Amino acid sequence: MDAIITVENLQAFYVLEVMGERKVIKAVNGVDFAVLRDEVYGIAGESGCGKTTLLKAIFAALEPPLRIFEGKVYYYPNGERVDAFSLAGEARRKLRWTYISYIPQGSMSVFNPVKRLRITFLDFLKSHVGGKREEELLTLAREHLVRLGLTPQVLNGYPHQLSGGMRQRVAIALATLLKPRVILADEPTTALDVVAQRAVLQLLRDVQKEFRSTIIVVTHDMGIHAQITDRMAIMYAGRIVEEGLTKDIFARPLHPYTRYLIQSLPKVGDKNTKESAPGSPPSLLYLPPGCSFHPRCSEVMEHCVQEIPPLKKINESHWVACWMREG
Amino acid sequence: MRFVRDYLIPRLVQYVLVIFFGITAVFLIPRFTGQDPVLEIIAQIQTQGGSLDPIAVRKLTETLQELYGLRGTLWEQYVNMWRRVFHLDFGPSLFQFPTPVSELLRIYLPWTIGLFATSTLLAWLLGNVLGGIAGYFSSQSWSKILDAVIMVIRPVPHYIFGVLLLILFAYVWALFPAGGLMLGRRTVVDLRFVMIILRYSFLPALTLVVLGGAGWFQQMKLLVQNVRREDFVQYAQAGGVKERVIISRYVMRNAMLPQITQLALVLGQVFSGVLMVEMVFSYPGMGLLLYRAVTRGDYNLVMGIAILSIFTITTAVLLLDLLYPLLDPRIRHR
């Protein structure tokens, strides 16, 4: 199958000057994966493990203090391979929204609070669609909203007049205006109630079906991954520790951390208290030696403390980074 | 409507209350300090050589008390004062006896309002636009140089800055007159008249615009640096929206809102600055009038100036408060 995004040995760190001292936060620390055409790819992991940073790097939105130290991200527009980091400004601008689009975390606040949504939609359209009159662009925006099952009326309102769920859906509509091939969605359902969550998920599914886009969904909520993703990766302390088909991961989780994540999901008819991983995530400033998960792992072995486990292929589509799965 | 209840009414109430308490304070202060302006004036007349017999003194005292609204109980005086305020009758001025204070105010107030309004507006616009651009491009060297210059200008008080400009541009390098514009009967408003006004107003306005602008510049620079990091700006940048549009419609437009609120808060201080600058340049406004009134012990005139100024400022603040919802939809459409 064709890849639409590939990430190779990516290292993206935050470099801070603290009291004249250089501190490096290793938020993404050697990540490899490929996302295929037409799939929904999930990335899971607890807060602070580097999910948002990974998406920013894929989107090539590198504001200081974030810096790429190693690795590459490739796009595949029109079948040819393009290095995302060495794209010139104008070429990158052209690919955004048409090839790759981003729904940021906390996208409740992505709209200009003092302008009607119409103006914001027009600003984004104008920057990519040339030679059209304002009226035509507006029609485009309206049609897009209707196709996604949203009322075009929202364009006449201000952001603060919409509910959280509605604002999230309008943000998705804004990101997909130009039918991008790849959509990065960062925590699209967090902070929404269950009903709004369902509506947002449905919208993402519709977008995928309607435009045949590839979607990368980042969320710490394993329930969402179970509902919507085809394949997924589990991230821990800036690394991918397990990757596979979503159904395989839920049926046969291989990494102890993955098992914790799945066990912490509430199940119907389950009276047991939820069990999450004991302890807290490590500081990305001072990673423990060996496998970063070893201080919290119940099955820790001597080897785990000494060496970082590589991501190993278990079968066709299932990979895991854990010394227990050696041989 | 919630807008009326939560926004409009509180502001109108505040408007009335501030005027009420402000004017009450102006009424009470002279009475608390235990000084009797009437006695002082009589003493002044006597030291100036006019020997008055006791009967004349008593008559004069009564007349002056009448004129100053100092007859009757405190309460009667208070009610009387409000009646006079509503009739804009502040009694006669002492140093231009018997010209009524209200007549003097009528002549001088327009000059002050003109200087105050234009210089405040100019300073606000200039400071915010420059500060906004400097804040957006804060890593560029011209932005840093501008900032360094303003760090030196900003702390200088109005009076001192005015004197410095006066020395530089009216004495050392006589480009502008050192004040002394006379208020004659205005005949015709022709080009010459306008040019004269501009010549005499230039240095006072420059002082106010530079000092005021420096303050707005610094605050706007800080605000913009924060707004620039907000999600909606970063997102528009990621989405390839044109930089010009981002600076004006996203960054400046949002950072401007707190600056309007701030303007309302500091308007009283700005007005005080205008009065001081008018004194430096002998500009024919309320500041100069105040200077003359104070140096000649003209209480009536000082009180008239104070009361009128309170009206002017609170009304200007109210206007700003009424303008604000037009620019912030979150207030307008709650």
Added chain:
Amino acid sequence: MEALRELFRDYRFAVGFVFLVLLAALAFLSFFSPYDPVRWLQVPRDEPPSWKHILGTNAKGQDVFWEATFAIRNSLVVALIAGLVSRVVAVLVGFLAGYKGGVVDRVLMGVADGLLVIPLFLILVLVAMLLREAMTIVNTGLLLAFFGWAWDARTIRAQILSLREREFTQTSLLSGNSTLSLVSKEYVPFTIPLIFSTLISNIAWAIGMEIVLAILGLVRLEIPTLGTMLQWAITRQAMLLGHWWWIATPLALTVILLVALYWLSVSVSEYLDPRMRIQRIGAR
């Protein structure tokens, strides 16, 4: 101490500090002045700077340099009295309004807002006019203090409000601490830096205000301050007569003093700004 070393790394703090120390030294010199600050005709009049009188002499027959040492001392005293006394009011009002909330808060902030909206300067002039004879250094300071607290009370209140939101208030009250010990133990340490930075800007405000009152002739003009020095120079036409040393001295001293104070306060408040702090301390 750590904080101080950090602050000195900022050139604005260092420069401001050095100039302030120099001016303080100048003020201290006044105690060794060979001349009486008030008496006239102690030296020849209107002489330009020379070795004998390094800043010349004025039309009153006084040595400008030694007069200036008194002026700085007195202006600093006025401003310190104004600044310190108004800090007491501002802190009390700010703490009370922020901590009690409700009606107390609304009334106090209403008063503060009222003081901010009306052109305070005019009220100040009105009072000074009535007290003219009594406008000694101390009284001038007190009068300025009386009108100079509103803005800072607001700032301090805002800080208290944000401290109140934090959890230690709850835990501390629940564990049976009295309100007073809570305020003194938990709030004061957090607000001291803020109070300090408002003090500096208030001192600058008082120095500027004293000058204007002096120009209006509303303080005792025979006592040398930066304001009265300037007042004499202006009313005696030093500008027109070209006696630049007489008028330039108070002007230059005032500008240096205020710029130094401003740089100090900007540097300190930037150091205190939580956003900047986080950048210094870094994440996790």
